[in-house]
Amino acid sequence: MKARLCFFLITIGLLTSCLNGQKQLFDKERDLLLAQFDCRTDVDDLHTVAAFATLMEQPDYRSINHHAVAGTYGIQEGLYVPANDLFALAFGDNWSDAHADVQGALQKVAQRCLPVLKAGGNVWIAEAGQSDFSAKLVKELMDQMPDLNTKKRVHIVQHSAWNEEVTDTEHLTFVKTHTDYHKISDGNAVGNGTPGFRSDDPIDWRPYVTGDRLVKIWETAIELANRYNGKEGRYLNESIAKGGLDFSDLSETCYLLGLAHLTDGKAFFAHIAQ
Numbered sequence: 001m002k003a004r005l006c007f008f009l010i011t012i013g014l015l016t017s018c019l020n021g022q023k024q025l026f027d028k029e030r031d032l033l034l035a036q037f038d039c040r041t042d043v044d045d046l047h048t049v050a051a052f053a054t055l056m057e058q059p060d061y062r063s064i065n066h067h068a069v070a071g072t073y074g075i076q077e078g079l080y081v082p083a084n085d086l087f088a089l090a091f092g093d094n095w096s097d098a099h100a101d102v103q104g105a106l107q108k109v110a111q112r113c114l115p116v117l118k119a120g121g122n123v124w125i126a127e128a129g130q131s132d133f134s135a136k137l138v139k140e141l142m143d144q145m146p147d148l149n150t151k152k153r154v155h156i157v158q159h160s161a162w163n164e165e166v167t168d169t170e171h172l173t174f175v176k177t178h179t180d181y182h183k184i185s186d187g188n189a190v191g192n193g194t195p196g197f198r199s200d201d202p203i204d205w206r207p208y209v210t211g212d213r214l215v216k217i218w219e220t221a222i223e224l225a226n227r228y229n230g231k232e233g234r235y236l237n238e239s240i241a242k243g244g245l246d247f248s249d250l251s252e253t254c255y256l257l258g259l260a261h262l263t264d265g266k267a268f269f270a271h272i273a274q
Contacts, residue, residue, distance in 0.1 A: 024258035025155070026064075030121035032113060033066040035253065038129025038163075039099070040071075041078030041234040043225035044198070044246040046086060048128055050221035051197070051247035051268065053090035054214055058272055061257070067091075067112050071099025074130025076166035078235065081228045086220050089213075098133055106133070110140045117145060117153055124256050127158045128249030135171035138178055155180040157252035159187045159194065187251025194251045195262045199244040208269035 026033060035052050037045040049068070055061055068091045071080065080099055087095045098105035113123050123141075125134055138150055156179050158164065164172055164183075175181055190196030209215055230236030239246045245265050254260055262268050 024256075026124050026256045027121065028061070028064055030116070030119065031065070032116040032121060032123050033064055033253070033256070034069060034109065034113075034123065034125045035066060036069045036072040036125055036127055036129060036133060037249070038071070038073035038076075039081045039083060040073040040076060040129075041081065042237055043081055043229045043234070043240060044237055044248055045128055046081065046083055046221040046225040047240070047245050047247040048197075048249040049083070049086055049090050050214075050218045051250045052126075052253060053217050054209060054272055055250070055253065057211070057214060065116065066094070067109065068095035069105060069109060069133065070095060070097050071102070071105070072127075072129045072133035073099075074132045074163070074167040074171070076130070079232055081224070081234065083224055086217070086224055089220055090217050102133070102136075106136055106140055109137055110144060113137070113141055114144055117141070117148060122152075123154045125154070125156045126249075126252035126256065127156055127163065128252065130163050130167040130171075131156065131158065131175045132168050132171045134179075135168075135174045138175060142178075150178050151180060154178075155182065155256070157182045157184060157255055159184050159249070159251045159255075161186070182255070184251065184255050187248035188246075190264050194260055195254050195268065196248070196264050197250055197268065198239050198246040198248045199265050200239045200242045202243045203245050203265050203269065205245070205269055208273040 039045045056064060056066060070087050096105035096108045116123060134156055138154055141148060142150060156175055185192040185194045187194055188198040205218060209218055225240055228234055229240050237246055254262055262271055
C-alpha cells in the first residue's frame with residue numbers, strides 16, 4: 001500500500017512539474033538555442049532582445065550556445081523595425097541579419113547548427129516571429145545532412161497564433177511536419193500556463209539589471225521601441241505607448257529552459273536578481 005502511495009505521489013509530482021513548466025527541455029551542455037526575431041512591425045521584439053540578452057548573462061545560462069537572427073519575418077505587411085545597433089550591442093558578432101541578406105543569414109546559421117547536430121546535440125528555435133526563415137533553415141540542414149531526423153533533432157517553440165497566421169502556409173505546414181513543433185500559450189497574457197511578459201504599467205527594471213552593458217542594452221531597446229512604435233504605419237503597441245514593457249516573445253525561451261513559472265515581467269526581473 002505504501003509503495004503504491006509513493007508511486008502515486010511521485011507521478012503527481014512529476015505531472016505537476018511538467019504542467020508548471022519546470023522541466024527543462026534544452027540541454028545546456030550540447031544544444032544550440034536560436035533566438036529569431038521578425039522585427040516587423042511590432043517593436044516588442046526590441047524589448048525581447050534586451051530580456052534575452054539579460055537572461056543569457058545570468059550564471060545559470062551563461063554557458064548556453066546561442067545565436068540571434070534578425071528579420072525572420074513572414075508574409076505580413078508593414079515596415080521593418082531597424083535595430084542593428086541593438087543587436088550588435090546585445091550579441092556582438094553573434095547574430096545574423098536575415099533582413100539585409102536572407103541567403104547569407106541562412107548559410108551562417110546553418111554553419112552554427114551543423115557542428116552541434118553532428119556532435120549529437122539538438123537545435124532549439126525560440127520563434128519570436130514567423131516560421132518562414134525556419135522552414136528554409138530546416139531544408140538547408142536536410143540538404144547538408146540527408147540522414148538527419150529533423151523531427152527529433154530540430155525543435156521550434158511558437159507562442160503566437162497571429163505569427164502562425166502570417167507565416168506562408170507551405171512553410172508553416174513544412175515545419176509542423178518536419179520538426180518537433182511546440183505551440184505554447186500566448187506570452188502576452190498572464191495565467192495561461194506561460195509567462196505573461198506584456199505590461200501596460202511601467203516596470204522599474206533598473207534595480208535588477210546590473211552592469212553598464214546590460215543597462216545600455218535596455219536603454220537602447222526602450223529608446224528604439226519608442227522611436228518606431230506606431231510610426232509610418234507600423235503596429236502601435238499600446239502597452240509600450242503607455243510606458244510599459246513588452247517582451248512577450250521571451251515566453252518561448254522560458255518554456256524550453258523550464259522557466260514557465262515566471263508569471264510576469266516583475267517575476268522575470270526578480271528571478272535575474274537572485
